[in-house]
Amino acid sequence: xxxxxxxxxxxxxxxxxxxxxxxxxxxxxxxxxxxxxxxxxxxxxxxxxxxxxxxxxxxxxxxxxxxxxxxxxxxxxxxxxxxxxxxxxxxxxxxxxxxxxxxxxxxxxxxxxxxxxxxxxxxxxxxxxxxxxxxxxxxxxxxxxxxxxxxxxxxxxxxxxxxxxxxxxxxxxxxxxxxxxxxxxxxxxxxxxxxxxx
Numbered sequence: 001x002x003x004x005x006x007x008x009x010x011x012x013x014x015x016x017x018x019x020x021x022x023x024x025x026x027x028x029x030x031x032x033x034x035x036x037x038x039x040x041x042x043x044x045x046x047x048x049x050x051x052x053x054x055x056x057x058x059x060x061x062x063x064x065x066x067x068x069x070x071x072x073x074x075x076x077x078x079x080x081x082x083x084x085x086x087x088x089x090x091x092x093x094x095x096x097x098x099x100x101x102x103x104x105x106x107x108x109x110x111x112x113x114x115x116x117x118x119x120x121x122x123x124x125x126x127x128x129x130x131x132x133x134x135x136x137x138x139x140x141x142x143x144x145x146x147x148x149x150x151x152x153x154x155x156x157x158x159x160x161x162x163x164x165x166x167x168x169x170x171x172x173x174x175x176x177x178x179x180x181x182x183x184x185x186x187x188x189x190x191x192x193x194x195x196x197x198x
Contacts, residue, residue, distance in 0.1 A: 001026040004043060004054040006033045008114060010106055010162035011066040012053040013196045017158055018070055021192040022077065026055075034114060066162075067094045070155045079155050089149045093156035096134070097163075104131035105163045108170030128171055135167070135177055142179035146186060153190055161187045166196060 003019075005012045005028045019026055031042065031052050039050040047054040047064035055063045055072075063069055074080045081087050108127040111119035138160065141148065148156040165184050167174060174181055187193070 001058050002029060002056040003027065004029050004031055004046075004052050004056075006031055006052050007197060009033055009052060010102070010166065010196070011051075014066045014158050014162045015053045015055070015069050016198075017162070017194060018073055018079065018155070020194045020198075021079070021190065022073060023192065024073065033110070067098065067155075067159055070094075070158060074155045079153070079158070081150050081152070081154060083150065086150045086154075090154050090156045093148050094159045096137070097159045100137070101131070101134040101160065102163055104128070104134060105167050105170050105172060108172070109163070109166060110170075112171055113169040124171070131167070131170065131172055135164070135172065135174075135180065138164070139177045139179050142183050145179075147183070153187065157183075157187055162196075 001024075003012075003015060003026050005016070007030060031039070033052075036050070043050045043052075043054055046056060046062035049064060051064060053064070053066055053069060055069050057063065063072060071080070081090065104127045108119075108124060108131055111124060111127075145151065147153050148160065161184065164174075164180065165187075174184075
């Protein structure tokens with residue numbers, strides 16, 4: 001199994017984190033997040049979006065989009081609830097992550113940490129304001145909860161952990177969020193946990 005990957009991408013890290021929890025071996029092929037000039041030739045026949053992560057299964061079938069890959073491997077494991085409503089809640093938080101969280105926190109992080117800090121100040125301010133709204137929603141939900149769904153670690157936590165734990169690189173102050181910080185510690189304590197740079 002081959003994972004087209006980027007070591008700094010939170011979306012790729014989600015996949016590596018679940019594979020580590022499940023002790024599933026795979027081969028990694030690193031692609032740059034800044035120089036995408038070879039994406040059409042490398043990923044063109046595998047992923048129409050030309051994005052990482054892109055996975056190629058042992059039988060040659062490709063699969064893209066981080067949360068889709070999480071569901072492919074998570075199905076039937078402890079990381080996907082059996083209860084129908086809780087499964088829908090996992091999806092709800094994964095959609096939140098992709099629409100309300102990642103586009104702001106990940107982009108601010110990329111601009112400040114990986115593109116030489118050449119972000120337009122007004123654009124960065126807008127991204128950070130939207131990122132703080134997402135973090136506010138997470139903090140409210142995690143108040144008096146251990147994890148996002150059903151009081152158990154699930155794919156929802158893996159998806160949201162990926163960019164939240166490095167949000168400081170995007171200029172976000174997590175000291176404002178005690179419930180999020182406690183949750184980050186609980187996630188990092190899970191069996192098989194790996195760091196983003198592992």
